[in-house]
Amino acid sequence: MKEDFLHHVWQFKKFNLHGLTTVQGDQVEIINAGQYLQLAGPDFFNAQVVIAGQKWAGNVEIHIKSSDWYLHNHERDTNYDSVILHVVWEHDTEVMRKDNSEIPVLELKHHVDPKLLDSYNALAATKTWIYCEKELETMNSFVIENWKERLFFERLERKAKPIVQLAKETDGDWEAVLFCFLAKNFGLNTNGEVFYSIATSIPFSIVRKESFEAENIEALLMGRAGILDGEFEDVYAKDLKARYQYIVQKHRLEPVHIDSVEYFRHRPDNFPTIRLAQLAQLYHSGQNLFSKIITANTLTELYSIFNVQASPYWNTHYRFDKESPRKRKSLSASFIDLLVINTIIPFRFAYAKSIGKENTEELVALMQQAAPEKNAIIDKFRTFKIAPQSAYDTQSLLQLKNEYCNHKRCMQCALGLELLKR
Structure with missing residues (x-):
């Protein structure tokens, strides 16, 4: 007990x-x-x-x-x-x-009542994955749908918290906040913190000025990441390095210690060079990015905003001085979905709260348009006849597993309490 x-x-x-x-x-x-x-x-x-x-x-x-x-x-x-x-x-x-x-x-x-104790003991009985796995299929759909909404917003609140904190630290510079968290999610799990450090080390006013030239913003991001350190044979790499050195002098950028980016265990399309080049193109081609992201009403509009590809050099490269078969390095739909789930939706939620606006219904609608995520946790839920139809469903299920099931919080879970009534 x-x-x-x-x-x-x-x-x-x-x-x-x-x-x-x-x-x-x-x-x-x-x-x-x-x-x-x-x-x-x-x-x-x-x-x-x-x-x-x-x-x-x-x-x-x-x-x-x-x-x-x-x-x-x-x-x-x-x-x-x-x-x-x-x-x-x-x-x-x-x-x-x-x-x-x-x-x-x-x-x-x-x-x-001994029956209540028996119900509790049955709920906490031996499991293969989660305690209520055998009863999930028979759960009242009304209870599940209401609990999913609560779980979704719990997870959203957690994701929005660091966004709100950075907004306070930047005196409400929401464009800078958006840049930092987009950078973090372009880095995925492995390079996310490094990309975030890169973004926070550059005043956004400099990003705005240098993004008018694609090579300049790419040089700024690559240089800050330490990718332009060393000597190169390719003209493009030499040009970016020269541009970065000039930008540092022009804006009197202070040197900072940033951990090295990781290539290991990444598919080539997720190499930090490719993701930083794509981020650079996003800010070069996407003027007024903040207002576009805030006002987009459909997933299709967001796909259009993120319809960018790395500069032509990267069509035949994944790293400097190493040529590869030709391939356009565009942002895939699945990657854009990750940006929507992990950056855009939490960002819009945090921003709306800061200005006293209610936008929960439109955020749910956007998440219900996004495809369900694919990972081991979601696959396991499917084996217990819980079939998510959208990213809204999968985000709720991830919150359920990570914050409730993993910590045996059955008595704080609507599903656990429903089973206790039986």
Whole structure:
């Protein structure tokens, strides 16, 4: 048994409320279970109970055993001085306040319906992947759809948080914020943080000025990444290096330490040279990129915005001085989908919140137009007859698996609570 089950039992009063007594023998009446804060400190805030005819208002702490109070060192924490009732499954020791007065204890194990406990134990039984895997197929579709929406926005809030933070740090320069997070996602998982460091090291006013010449913005990004260090044979590489050196002097750019970009385990189309060249072309060809991305109403419009390809040199190269078979290095639809999911939607959500605008419906509509993601987690859900139809579905399922299933948070999950009712 986990404490979250007892939290659920206490919060929703899933036990016999009649004839309650503390282990000390005093009658107990619960007026208000309190607010479930899920923060540091006692579990339930501002509860109201009557003990031995005396009404008390304060906090309630919940444990599996009374002795967990000492196991968690609550006796040393002043946050627990206001606890008026200690609710436990099993009482095994007295718990004392600092003034040596005993904290009243309510033992629940004799007041909970055994059927509820059986349902909980069945939910937490042995699994191959997630606890409710056998019941997913039979789950009420209304419950699933409502929970998916909540999961989607939980994940969106998490993704938007660093965007909001950077907007504060840049005094609301949203164009600069967009550039930094687009750069990060052009770098994918391996080079994302490096690309982000490159972007944040360049004042956006310089990006704006240099993007009028494709070679200049490409030189700026490549040079900042350290890709132009060393000697080259190709004229194009030599030209970019010269341009970068001139840009550094012209704008008095300070040198920064940025980790080396990674090529290892990347398909050639994802090499940092190709992705930076494509990012450069995006900013060269996409004037007013911020306003276009904010106002796009359909996925087709976003595909049009990101319909760019690397400069002609890269048609026959993946790295400098190494010729390869001719191939246009355009952004693929699947890559644009990743940008939409991981950058555009969170960015639009964060920006709308900053100006007090409600845009949740349009964001859901955009995500429902995007193809479902393909990865091991989504494939596994498919084996349990959960078939996502769009990126909106897959984002919800990823949040479910990563934030709930992996941490055994069945009692905070709408699906787990629905199964508990059975």
